[in-house]
């Protein structure tokens with residue numbers, strides 16, 4: 001009986017070890033401790049980071065000082081805040097933005113003068129496909 005139990009545990013352990021490790025979603029604190037702030041683009045915060053579908057961006061700032069507006073590429077380039085061009089808009093100062101599909105996302109602050117002074121962020125979100133699972137360690141029993 002006891003040996004059968006040990007066998008069961010061993011089988012469970014092997015089965016568990018063979019499961020692919022799930023890629024856990026990341027909640028990105030935009031700007032880290034400095035938060036979403038003036039001249040954000042110059043910080044290079046997004047450089048070298050890999051944003052994936054399922055992750056979230058968290059924009060932290062004093063409510064009323066800034067905004068988070070998602071726009072298209074053209075409006076991002078020109079800091080166009082005049083028209084009804086918003087793909088998304090957040091104002092709470094504690095804004096959680098889900099990254100729900102692959103592709104580029106453009107954000108800026110709509111407070112006058114902020115975007116033109118560089119308070120903007122562009123990220124590239126990558127999907128699950130095209131990201132190969134890590135190869136298993138070969139021959140650990142040798």
Ligand SMILES: [Cu+2]
Pocket residue numbers: 037038065066067109110111114119
């Ligand atoms: Cu701002």
